Amino acid sequence: MCYLDLPLRESYHNNNIPIMDPTSSFIKDNHRYLRTCILYEVLQEKPIFDSYKDFCKTVGQDAMNYPDFEFWYYQLYHGNKDLNYDRSADPQPKTIMDVPVGSLTKIAEYLDPVERALLRSMNKSIKAVADSFPPVFEKICVKIADENTFWSWNDKSYVCYKDVSGCTLFRNGRNCSMEKSDECYLEKGLGYLTPLLKNPNVRVNHFSLYLFDEILKTDDLLHVPFHAKSLDIYGQTTNEVVQFLSAMTPGYLESISLNGSFLGEEENFRLIFETDQFKQANIVNLDMNMSFNVADLASFSHLKKFKFHIKSINAAEDAKRIRDTISTFEEFESCELSFYRGWEGAPTREFAEALGEEIPMESFVPKMTISHSYQIPGSNKCLEFKIKDGDVWCRIEILKI
Template sequence: MLQERSDILKNDRRLLKACILYETLQNKPIFESYISVCKAVGHDVMEYGDFEYWYLKFCNNQNLDFEDEPKSEQKKLEQLPVEIQDMIVQRVDPIERNSVRSMNSTLKSLAEKHNSSYEKIDIFLSIDSLNISLDNKRFEFVKNQNSCLVQIDNGEKVLEKEDFLKLGMSNLIRILISSKINTLILRLYSHEEKFTSNFIKRLPNQLEVKSFNILKRGSQNMLKMLKIMKPETLKTILLDSRGTPEEHFNELFATEQFKNAKRVNIQSFGMVQSFEELSENFQHLKQFNVGFETMEVEDIIKIRDWLPLCPNFKKCCIEKKRNRVAEFAEALGAQFPEGHQGNFIHRHQIANGYLKFQLERDGVKIKRKLNI
C-alpha cells in the first residue's frame, strides 16, 4: 500500500509539489525537507535543484502555479548548497576528491572532513607505470610518450598531458597524507636505483601506518623506505631482503621503527649470523620470521632457553636450509623415532605453559602456549 502511494506521488507532479508546499509550512531547513521527501517518496523522485526551486518559490509566497516548471540550468559544484557539496564530496573516489580540494576553501574543508580509511594500500611502481590499489579500487597511471593514460578499475582510459609519475605521485601523496592506513605495501620493480630513489624522495615523511611491507629485491633504499614510517604507529614490518648488503641490517636494527615494531618478517636466508645477533635485536618482538646463516645444535638449545625470557614472544619461524631434524630433536631432549622422516613436533615445558617446536627440513617453527 505504501509503495502504491509512493508511485502515485512520483507520477503526479502536482501532488509532489503539494508535498513540497507542506514542507515549507513546517519551517524546516531546505535540505532537511529535501531528505524528508526523499525518504517518504523515493530518492529518485526529484533532483535537488528542482526541489530547491519550488521550495524557495513557496517560501517567498510567489504565484502557486503548479504547472510552472523551472528552467533547466546546470549549477557548478561550488554553487550548490553546502549540504549537497558535502554529500557529493563524501561519495567521490579519492582521486576526484583530490581535485575538489583545490576548488575553494569550503570544498577543501569538506574533502578533509571525509578523509578515508583503508585496510590496505598497495603501490606497484615500474619504469613506465604506477598502480595504486585502495582496498578493492585500482588506479593506474601508465606512461604514453610524454603523456599519461589514467584508468580507474576497468573503466575507460583517459589521456592526460602530464608525466605519468608526476601525475600519479601528486594523487598518491595526497591520499597518503589524508588517509588512515592499516597496511601499506610498496612493490618497486625497477632495476634503476636512481628511478626508485627519486620515487622515495617524493614520499611524505612520518606516515601513520600500522603495517609496512617493502617488496623490492636488492634495494639499496630499504632503510629510506622504512624511515618514512612513524615509529610510534608502526607495528609490523615485512622486508624482502634478497640482495640487500649485510651491513644494512645493523642499520635496520638501530632504527626506531624496528625497535618499536611488534612483528617482523624478513624474507631471506643468510640474515642472522649468530644466536647472539638474534637475542640482542629480536627480544622485544611478539613475532618474527628470519633466516639463519648457520645454526648448530648448541644454537637450538640457546634459543629454547632464551625465548621464555622474552616477555612479548608469541611465535617465530627460523628458516634454515637442510635442517638437521633428528639432531635438533635429540638436543631438545625429545625421543626421536628411529627411521622417522619429515617434520617432528616437540613440546618443551616452561613456567605456565610450554614451547611447541615444529622441526622441519627448511627450518624451525616455535610457538609459546600458555596454560589457561
C-alpha cells in the same frame, strides 16, 4: 570562415608552427584579434576544451585564461558576434566559494578519497570541507616498475603504462575507463596518487609498497609520518627499505614485512633494528634474502610474532641458544625461523637431537616434521617446537602455550 586578414589567418591556421614572433605578440596584444581567433575555433565545431588547447598552442599559454575563453566561446557559439562586447556591466560570475558550505559538504560526500584529496588543495575553506571526511582505508597497494605504475585502494585500482608517446591510464582494470596522455607514466601516476598519500589525515590498515626499478624518496610519495598499521615493503636496497620504513608513524605501525633484492648487503641489515618503527612493532617478517646470526635474536625480544632467516655454523649449539633466548621473551607468542647451514644439507636432525629428541637413523625420513616441547623454567608455560626438514634448510615453528 575566419575574419582575420589573409596572412594572419594562414599563420593562425598553420598551428603546427607556433607563431611566437611578431604575429603572436600582435594577436595577444589585441583583444579583438584574440576574440576573432576564438570565433575561428567555434566555426571548426570542435569541443571547447580541444579548441582551448589549440588556441593556447598557437597564440600562447598566457594569452587568455580558460574562464575568459569559455565566456567568449559560448557568446560566439550562440550567435552573439559582437567582438567589442563590454563585460564590465555583467554580474560577477559565481565561483565555487559562493556555494554554501552545506552544499559543498554534500558534494564532497559523493566524491571518492582521491577526488577529495585533489579538492582539499584548492583553498582553506574547501580543505576544511574535504577534511571533514577522514580518509580511512582497509588497504592501499603501490607498485612502481620501469614500464608501469600500479596502485589500488580498497576495491578500486589504477594502472598507468608507458607508451611510445607518453602513457595510458586505466581505472579499475583494462575493462573500465582509459585515458591517453603525453606525460611520463611515472609523473601521471604520481599525479593521481600523491595528493592522497600526502594527506596527513590518511589512515590505512595495510599499506603495500613494491619498488622494482625506480628509486623514489619518501618525499616523492608520502606525507611523513604516514599512518599505517601494517606495512609490506619490497625494495631494491636495504637503505631504500629502511627509508620508507622510517617514514611510518612509530607506535601506530604494528606489523612489518620487508622484502627485496638484498644479496650482498649483510652489513646494512641491522639498520632495521635501529628504527623506532621496528622497536615499537608487534610483528616482524623479514625476507629469506636477509640472513642473521643467532646473536641477532635478542633484537626481537619485544615482539609477539616474528619470522626471519638464521645462518648457523654449529646447529647443535645454536639450537639450545635459540631455545634459551626465546624462553626469556615476555611478549613472545610465536615465530618461524628458517635455519640454514650452507650446502651441506638441512641440519634438521642435529637441531632436534640438540633439544633432546632421540631420532634413530633408520626412523629419520627426509621432509619429516619433528615435534618437541620445552617447559620454560619458573613458568607454567612451555615452547612447542615443530622442526620441518627441507633440502638445505629446516623450518622451525615455535609456539608459546
